Amino acid sequence: MQINFEHIQSAHCENGVTSNLLRHEGFSKITEPLAFGIGSGLFFIYIPFIKVNNGPAISYRTMPGLIFKRTCKSLGIDVIRKKFSSPDEAQTFLDDCLKSGQPVGCQVGVYFLTYFPKEYRFHFNAHNIVVFGKEDDNYLISDPVMETPTTLSTYELQRVRFAKGMLAPKGQLYYPKIKTEVTDEQIRYAITKGIQRNVRDMLHIPGGIAGISGIKYTARKITKWRDKLGVKGAGIYLAQLVRMQEEIGTGGGGFRFIYAAFLQQSYQFHPKEELLKISEQFTKSGDLWRSSAVQAAGIFKGRITSQQDFNDMSNFLMEVAEIEKNAFKALSKINWR
Template sequence: MAFLSIERDSSAFVVTGFQHFGGQHCETTALRKVLAFTGQHYSEPLLFGLAGGIAFVYWWTKKMPRPFVGGRNGRFPDFIETCARRLGASLDLTRTNRSRKGYENLKDVLRGNQPVVVYGDIAELPYFATQRHFGGHAFVVYGLSESENCVFVSDRCEQPCTVTIQELAKARGASCPPFTPRHSLLRVVRNEAPSDMATSVREAIRDSVKSLRSPPIRKLGLPGIKTFADDLSIWPRRLTPEALPFALTDTFINLELAGTGGGAFRRMYAAFLREAKQWIDAPRLDDAISHVDMAAAHWETVAKAFLPDDVPALRRCRELLVKRNRLFEAQSEDAQASMEDINERLREAMSDAILDSTLSSELLEHAREKVLACYALEGLASSLLAEVCESEAVNQASHEVRP
């Protein structure tokens, strides 16, 4: 019914021909939609792999209340711009600290009948129903009506969503370090079919291998996984008993939910490698895929170790988080109310999850063992991926010198 009134609304800017669909990771889902609008259709795992694929980050500065753990390679805007470049596309990025300017930039793109990728804090988007801040979230805006105070949003959930103009502005202008959106906006300015997908795939795999095996600091890549494991013993000293459950749930969310596709993004990356077989032929590629699959399963075990079955309150937290994520992804008519109900039950479970020092130390030591197992497996997987890159380089050189 909203679209019937929009058609007669002179203050409305609605992109015609835009198709909504869901996805796994916010940035690759958003990019996939705006590229599809221009006529270029790709799978989400392919976009994820070309953007940089997997790596690891363990980050905890003095200004952060608790640590951040992530499994993706690349920050904004490098991640999404690299993917576009490897596909023969160009993106125009605009940023501003002024809300009015950010809104005018958005309307300018919509007036040109183009969907636009924007960034915002999920805590300010009502359809997330969360108080957890993350300002690096990407989604597509494909229309708005000023008279109805309605913005049409296409996120990674199954159904499109709506927010008010004020809610969108608050999300886009939120201050939530280290991921502050600054009214960022991305639009496609050129989109051509890739001229050499094999080269793009090879470059992307090399990037992931380099990020895992040769990171600039020990908080990243394979050293970052080891640092993560080693730091778990000091969590009870750096976090109060009341704060520790939030660190445990954050870690579970960042590894298993939050748009990772499962297994700290390794599920998506294994799917990318399978798709890559149509462009590259390397003897160790199947072995690499198998090890990335195993790494994904191990990371799922790691995530569960932070909210284990043998601590009933933490198990309830895990079950409620998974249920809330399913409700978010489905976005049925009563999803927001159901998620708010889960939030209340989560608060109760979190209150019950305050652990004594002995139990918290035992839990974190068990998690540490799981992380170290992942560390060993990721080392093997990255070695195999390095061999894939080396064999492909040899194959490419041999083709180049043929008469």
């Protein structure tokens, strides 16, 4: 069985799943940047004391699952979400959905994802795909970061749906149900809501490791990495920072460019000049993140290794923090009426 499902490639998996599933429901106004912005996707956090792949635990985006949940909720769309303890039950539920013509989003682990290049397969459990059909033993998969739809065998799909470790998916699947037509008024509300929540997440989370203060925290940490970890160890840490920021799935510049695109697209719903001005600020911030990645590459290639080079790296982040702080403050001051 195969559901007529349109696969559109996106930068980030969860945005793509959200916007592709909504389009399947007949609601095509939510582009990838709108899904990201309404879901308040932009974030920064450095979680101390835990390590991911023997490097620092850093994220440039919000918790997995939240973008889909928030976007649907603010648009007044119902979300059906299920977790399973038994793999058999998970498979039966999925098959039933497909039989009834419902494509579903699934959270999966990347490590056993056979259609990914080997170098990209780490134990990362918060990847999202859409399953939209089954032919013999093969499930039809729309993975938003892939150019074209692909397939996974029953065994392969079960294995990635029940990957273990941090953020284990537990067979989780989800899909939206639209009850009443979503009006432009509702989209306008969702955009303001998404922006206000993002202002809160970036400016007002206490603790000093999240949002703008998290960026500054990381900047201060970086100046100490050379002494603490040695040039080589610090290089490995910086490489992790760069991968989280620039690797496939981010749209470049640690999601900042997607956010800038979101503000631009929001202007079509809220014709406020400020949105376009602030969008430029995020472009600037994304560009600076990329310059910091070039600086980091100089360090992990072993081309520049003095303490001053680490201080320069740190200064990039301090500058980014300042720009983003002002941008979010400006967003918080917009009068939406």
